[in-house]
Amino acid sequence: MNWQGRLIFCLVFGFTVLMGKNGFTQEEFSQKVLLKDSKRILKSRKQSSDWLYKSLAVNYVALNTLDLITTFYSLDRGAKEANPIARAFIKNRPLAILIKGGVTGGVLFALAQVKKENKKAAQITLGVLNIMYGLVLRNNIAVILTLEK
DSSP: OOHHHHHHHHHHHHHHHHHTOSSOOHHHHHHHHHHHHHHHHHHHHHHHHHHHHHHHHHHHHHHHHHHHHHHHHHHHTTOOOOOHHHHTTTTSHHHHHHHHHHHHHHHHHHHHHHHHHOHHHHHHHHHHHHHHHHHHHHHHHHHHHHHTO
C-alpha cells in the first residue's frame, strides 16, 4: 500500500474510532499504534546495527584475504616477509592459508561472543582491525610497486 492509501486508511479508520464503531476507544487505538510503531523502530535499529557489524566482518575477511594474496605476490617477486611470526610458515602456502583462515575465523568467532554482551565494543574492535589490515595492505602494495620498478 502506498502512502496515499495509508493516509486514506488512517483517516477512515480514525474517523470510525472517533465515532466508536469498532469497539476501540481513541486512547486504546493510540496505544496500539504507538506500540506497533515503537516495535518497528526498535527492529529497524537492530537491523541497522547488525548491518554495520556484518559489513565490518565482511571487510575484515576481504582485507585478510588481500593481505595474503599480496604477500604471496610480493614474495614471488623477491620480497622478504617482515613479520617474524609469519616468516616461519609463509613458504608453505597451504599451511599459511590454513593458519590465516583459522586466525581470521577465530577472531570473528571471539568477536561474535563479545557482540552478545557488548555490540559497540565488537564493532569498534572490528573497525580498528580493518584500519590495521588496511595499512598492512597499503604497505604490501607499496612493496609490490617498488619491486616492479
